[in-house]
Each structure stands twice: as structure tokens, then as C-alpha cells.
Amino acid sequence: xxxxxxxxxxLIKTRGQQVTLRCSSQSGHNTVSWYQQALGQGPQFIFQxxxxxxxxxxxxxxxxxGLQFPNxxxxxxxxxxxxxxxxLYLCASSLGRTGGETQYFGPGTRLxxx
Amino acid sequence: xxxxxxxxxxxxxxxxxxxVLNCSFTDSxxxxxxxxxxxxxxxxxxxxxxxSSQREQTSGRLNASLDKSSGRSTLYIAASQPGDSATYxxxxxxxxxxxxxxxxxxxxxx
Numbered sequence: 432x433x434x435x436x437x438x439x440x441x442l443i444k445t446r447g448q449q450v451t452l453r454c455s456s457q458s459g460h461n462t463v464s465w466y467q468q469a470l471g472q473g474p475q476f477i478f479q480x481x482x483x484x485x486x487x488x489x490x491x492x493x494x495x496x497g498l499q500f501p502n503x504x505x506x507x508x509x510x511x512x513x514x515x516x517x518x519l520y521l522c523a524s525s526l527g528r529t530g531g532e533t534q535y536f537g538p539g540t541r542l543x544x545x
Numbered sequence: 546x547x548x549x550x551x552x553x554x555x556x557x558x559x560x561x562x563x564x565v566l567n568c569s570f571t572d573s574x575x576x577x578x579x580x581x582x583x584x585x586x587x588x589x590x591x592x593x594x595x596x597s598s599q600r601e602q603t604s605g606r607l608n609a610s611l612d613k614s615s616g617r618s619t620l621y622i623a624a625s626q627p628g629d630s631a632t633y634x635x636x637x638x639x640x641x642x643x644x645x646x647x648x649x650x651x652x653x654x655x
Contacts, residue, residue: 437588464642473549473634473645474589487642521588523643533579534643536589 434458435524435537443543449510452540456503456524462486463505464534465497468519480505517544547572551635551646559654560627566620566649568635573613580609580620581634583648589634593620625653 434457444450456463462481466474476489480499494510503524509516519541523534548571558564568578577596581589593602593609595618601610608621622629632648 466643466645471647473636473647474643476642476644479642487640489642519586523589533591533594534638535591536581538588541586 435522435535437520437522437537437540439540440538441541441543443545444512445545446512446514448512448544449508450512450542452507452509452520452522452542454505454507454522454524454537456505456522457535458503460503460524460526460535462525462527463499463503464523464525465505465507466521466523467491467516468521468539469515470518474521477507512544514544517542547575547637547639547641547644549635549637549644549646551633551649553649554647555650555652557652557654558625560625562625563621563623564625564651566622566633566635566651568618568620568646570616570618570637570644572637572639573616574639575613576638578609578611578618579636579638579643580607580618581636583632583634585632592633627653627655629653 436455464479465477468474479487483499496508499505519539521539523536525532525534552567579594580592595611606623634648636643636645
């Protein structure tokens with residue numbers, strides 16, 4: 432157990448809808464990162480938040496957005512869902528900002544877009 | 546742009562064998578390299594983290610090495626067991642966050 436939790440575990444949406452996924456980091460971890468893992472692929476970096484501010488972003492469009500809250504929880508929001516957004520979404524928390532620390536992953540939310 | 550390649554993509558061996566999983570990366574400007582295990586439909590479990598200044602890390606039957614200058618890492622699993630069956634992911638941590646390979650799908654036959 433990493434102490435990182437995610438909700439919901441599974442979700443089904445239709446194309447064009449909006450979705451919010453939630454993550455609760457380990458207490459004291461100021462950095463949260465979100466990843467998208469398509470079937471048979473490695474996770475792809477979406478973005479990272481440090482102390483409630485976006486601190487890095489991968490190659491994802493603006494319809495992927497996030498929030499981080501002072502209580503170590505965070506959200507990933509995806510607007511105008513597309514079929515290709517179907518994937519396992521993982522969040523990871525770590526202590527610092529620079530990237531030298533271990534990232535602890537949650538169990539993921541599996542999203543299916545029909 | 547960092548690219549991570551893992552070889553082989555899949556591996557099936559009898560129980561008890563020692564085995565080596567390979568990972569290569571294109572940009573040596575990394576903070577660290579991490580090996581993960583992923584069971585089907587599950588999240589990632591961190592196995593070993595090697596800082597860029599280190600050469601290897603060991604945990605139980607697992608040993609990971611890092612040669613940053615050549616852009617290579619290996620994960621050595623000794624005396625494999627059926628419970629080791631999973632997908633093993635290599636990830637390098639750079640300025641753009643973690644970049645993952647596609648993984649090696651490992652099956653240990655009882």
C-alpha cells in the first residue's frame with residue numbers, strides 16, 4: 432500500500448461528456464502527478480502540480496486540466512471526452528518538486544468512453 | 546524528447562531461473578531511474594529507484610543497475626517465482642517528469 436487513493440475505480444462515459452477523477456496523496460506530499468495509460472502502453476505524463484500550481488505538462492491538450500488542494504487531494508478534469516481518452520488514469524505523489532524523489536502511485540481509475 | 550525502450554516485450558521462463566530485463570533511454574540528463582511492477586488492471590508498485598549518481602540498487606532478489614552514460618539499465622531477478630509474473634516498467638525521471646517504457650510482460654511458469 433502506497434497511501435495514495437483514487438476514486439472512482441471504474442467509470443463509463445459517452446463521447447462529449449466531462450469527467451472528474453480524484454486522488455488523495457500521502458500526507459505531507461506536496462507534489463502530485465497524473466498519467467494516462469492506454470492498453471498495452473506505458474503511462475504517459477499529463478501534468479504535475481506542486482503546492483496547488485501546475486509545475487509541468489506533457490503533450491496533452493488544454494481540455495485536460497487539474498486542481499490541487501491544500502489537504503493533499505487533487506483532481507483531473509477532462510472535457511469533451513473522446514473515444515481515445517479511454518485508459519487507466521494514475522496519480523502519483525512525491526515529497527519534493529525537483530524530481531529526485533520516489534513517486535508513489537495510486538491504484539488508478541479506469542475510464543471507458545463510449 | 547526522452548524515449549525509453551524495454552527489451553524483451555514479453556518473456557516466459559520456468560520457475561527458478563535467473564533473468565534480466567533491459568531498459569534503454571535516449572537522454573542521459575535524468576534525476577533517477579525507477580523500476581515498477583504492474584499487475585493486470587492495477588496501479589504501479591515501485592521496486593527500485595536508482596539516483597543518477599548511483600550505479601546499482603538491490604532489494605531482496607532484485608538488483609537494478611544504471612549506466613547513465615550509455616543510457617542503459619538492467620533489472621536482474623534471481624530465482625524467479627510464479628508470483629513474479631507481472632509487467633515490469635522502467636521509467637526515467639527528467640525535467641519533463643517520468644517517461645516510461647512500454648514494459649516487459651513476464652510470465653513465470655510453475
